Amino acid sequence: MRETARAYASLMGIGFRAAPWHATCQLLTGVVFAVAVPITAWSVKLIVDAAIARDLDRGLVAAGLLALLSGGALTCVFYYVDCLFTVMERAGSLASQRLMTLMGGTDGLAHHERPEYLDQAHRVREEQGRLAGMVNATAGLLRVAAALGVSAALLLMVHPLLLLLPVLSMLSFWLGRLSRDLKVAAQEATSEPERLRRHLFELGTSAAAGKELRVFDLVEVVRTRHHRGAAAVLRQRDRADWRAAGLQTADGVVSALGYVGAIGLVLFLATSGRATPGDVALVVGVAAQLTGTVGLAVQYGTEFLFVLAVARRFRWLAAEADRARRPLTDPAPVPATLRGAIELRGVGFAYPRAEGSREVLSDISLRLPAGAVVALVGDNGAGKTTLVKLLCGFYSPVRGSIRVDGVDLARLAGDQWRARVSAAFQDFTSFEFLASETVGVGDLPRMADPATVRAALERAGATGVVAALPAGPRTQLGARWPDGVDLSGGQWQKLALARGLMDTTPLLVVFDEPTAALDAHTEHALFERFAETARAGRDSGAVTVLVSHRFSTVRMADLIVVLDGGRIREQGSHDELIAAGGLYAELYGLQSRAYR
Numbered sequence: 001m002r003e004t005a006r007a008y009a010s011l012m013g014i015g016f017r018a019a020p021w022h023a024t025c026q027l028l029t030g031v032v033f034a035v036a037v038p039i040t041a042w043s044v045k046l047i048v049d050a051a052i053a054r055d056l057d058r059g060l061v062a063a064g065l066l067a068l069l070s071g072g073a074l075t076c077v078f079y080y081v082d083c084l085f086t087v088m089e090r091a092g093s094l095a096s097q098r099l100m101t102l103m104g105g106t107d108g109l110a111h112h113e114r115p116e117y118l119d120q121a122h123r124v125r126e127e128q129g130r131l132a133g134m135v136n137a138t139a140g141l142l143r144v145a146a147a148l149g150v151s152a153a154l155l156l157m158v159h160p161l162l163l164l165l166p167v168l169s170m171l172s173f174w175l176g177r178l179s180r181d182l183k184v185a186a187q188e189a190t191s192e193p194e195r196l197r198r199h200l201f202e203l204g205t206s207a208a209a210g211k212e213l214r215v216f217d218l219v220e221v222v223r224t225r226h227h228r229g230a231a232a233v234l235r236q237r238d239r240a241d242w243r244a245a246g247l248q249t250a251d252g253v254v255s256a257l258g259y260v261g262a263i264g265l266v267l268f269l270a271t272s273g274r275a276t277p278g279d280v281a282l283v284v285g286v287a288a289q290l291t292g293t294v295g296l297a298v299q300y301g302t303e304f305l306f307v308l309a310v311a312r313r314f315r316w317l318a319a320e321a322d323r324a325r326r327p328l329t330d331p332a333p334v335p336a337t338l339r340g341a342i343e344l345r346g347v348g349f350a351y352p353r354a355e356g357s358r359e360v361l362s363d364i365s366l367r368l369p370a371g372a373v374v375a376l377v378g379d380n381g382a383g384k385t386t387l388v389k390l391l392c393g394f395y396s397p398v399r400g401s402i403r404v405d406g407v408d409l410a411r412l413a414g415d416q417w418r419a420r421v422s423a424a425f426q427d428f429t430s431f432e433f434l435a436s437e438t439v440g441v442g443d444l445p446r447m448a449d450p451a452t453v454r455a456a457l458e459r460a461g462a463t464g465v466v467a468a469l470p471a472g473p474r475t476q477l478g479a480r481w482p483d484g485v486d487l488s489g490g491q492w493q494k495l496a497l498a499r500g501l502m503d504t505t506p507l508l509v510v511f512d513e514p515t516a517a518l519d520a521h522t523e524h525a526l527f528e529r530f531a532e533t534a535r536a537g538r539d540s541g542a543v544t545v546l547v548s549h550r551f552s553t554v555r556m557a558d559l560i561v562v563l564d565g566g567r568i569r570e571q572g573s574h575d576e577l578i579a580a581g582g583l584y585a586e587l588y589g590l591q592s593r594a595y596r
């Protein structure tokens with residue numbers, strides 16, 4: 001219960017922080033409007049009674065009250081709707097910012113592996129719009145409560161038995177809620193197949209997947225699976241809809257019985273002289289409004305529950321983010337320069353999601369000396385990228401430790417360590433910014449410095465890519481933007497490489513197959529240059545880790561580490577490994593024969 005209250009408060013907090021005046025105004029105008037509407041029925045009663053009593057003055061006062069209430073209610077509706085839109089817009093923007101901080105600002109990546117996290121994150125992303133809706137749902141419920149309260153008071157003035165009408169309304173509200181619950185449950189139960197259906201839809205309609213779908217003749221397969229999935233989802237949701245419709249019919253019958261009963265009672269009272277004709281008009285008016293109020297109660301009640309469910313997920317993600325950001329127990333500063341080495345001592349690692357927590361790295365003991373260029377080689381799945389991710393601090397070893405000049409990496413603040421890490425990955429990100437920014441984000445403080453960006457482009461051999469763009473470095477990248485230019489895979493990759501070379505004073509530089517889209521000669525020439533630069537800058541002690549399947553590139557490294565099934569099979573310089581005649585020598589021989 002306390003958790004629910006906190007979840008509610010967190011989303012109300014977003015609404016009020018984003019638009020405090022508008023949120024207050026929406027709540028107030030909603031209540032005033034809700035109170036004014038049933039009172040108009042009361043002023044009608046006064047007018048009818050005055051007419052029957054032939055009392056013009058009383059009739060005019062009542063008519064004035066009616067005009068005032070109608071005008072006031074209309075004005076309130078105007079402000080209510082205006083505030084509603086403003087609150088939704090501003091709270092939506094603030095909620096997106098919070099969500100980005102929660103989901104994108106956490107330290108490592110380990111939580112992204114947990115199915116529970118993925119599921120919650122996916123749902124929150126899908127229902128993001130609702131994060132802004134707590135003020136609106138609350139305003140709606142307040143409106144309903146105010147309208148029901150005033151209606152009940154007016155009915156009580158005529159006869160206590162008429163209070164059964166709001167009671168029946170509550171029954172009707174309950175039936176309405178049951179029917180909505182059925183629909184919500186069906187939606188939740190089908191959320192996974194629905195996600196698959198959307199994925200298939202995406203595959204079947206996107207240009208990116210289009211090539212492979214056609215080459216492998218998969219268009220029909222994807223379409224059939226999509227249609228079958230859609231039919232299964234609809235079938236399940238249809239069943240719930242029919243049951244919900246049954247409950248709604250029962251709800252209609254209950255409302256009609258209440259309406260007829262209330263009017264029957266007031267007519268009986270009027271004909272026996274215990275109620276006035278104005279009372280009859282009052283009850284008819286209030287009873288008619290109650291039907292609408294119950295409809296609103298069901299609508300806002302459901303919306304409130306939906307928003308509350310999203311709020312709980314939001315809180316859950318916030319708690320996860322807090323956990324991921326747990327302060328270090330024994331923090332140590334990141335060294336300014338590396339003097340000794342980055343050392344891995346008995347490191348073991350298993351992905352949280354991997355079957356039975358299978359270790360993908362075991363017993364890794366390795367010394368990466370300051371200033372060295374180290375190459376990681378091995379078959380697909382040998383664990384090269386995983387090792388790189390551990391070095392970058394995205395994940396923590398489950399056994400053993402990584403030490404930076406003798407200090408456990410776990411003692412260094414993640415963001416401070418990563419500020420000293422530079423990288424280029426094979427699965428790089430295509431930042432659709434201006435070309436100079438796409439590269440410049442590799443070193444934010446110097447992003448706006450054209451000379452630094454030019455130098456990084458030069459080091460990555462990407463000067464030509466930017467020079468050929470219509471507005472050079474000021475060209476917007478990405479085809480979806482006006483005047484945006486799309487690049488080839490290799491060109492994007494060269495810019496990603498330049499981004500990884502922006503920072504000239506890192507402690508660790510990682511190249512995880514960043515040149516896979518380039519030809520072997522270009523890759524060789526580039527790495528020769530990187531190695532030279534790395535060796536020239538040995539003073540800062542930066543360790544350069546390079547992952548490549550091309551042995552012509554690998555051979556220039558100071559240290560080559562051969563991984564096999566998550567373990568180190570052998571390590572040494574190119575000459576040492578060739579002389580040893582092991583796996584490296586065998587693979588090198590195979591590749592060089594193929595190139596001859």
Ligand SMILES: Nc1ncnc2c1ncn2[C@@H]1O[C@H](COP(=O)(O)OP(=O)(O)OP(=O)(O)O)[C@@H](O)[C@H]1O
Binds near residue numbers: 354
């Ligand atoms: N996010 C993940 N969750 C679970 N298992 C993973 C994940 N990423 C990689 N693995 C598994 O870890 C093992 C090592 O993968 P890794 O990507 O480190 O290999 P690699 O040597 O870099 O391979 P490649 O040369 O193909 O890039 C593989 O068995 C892979 O299936």
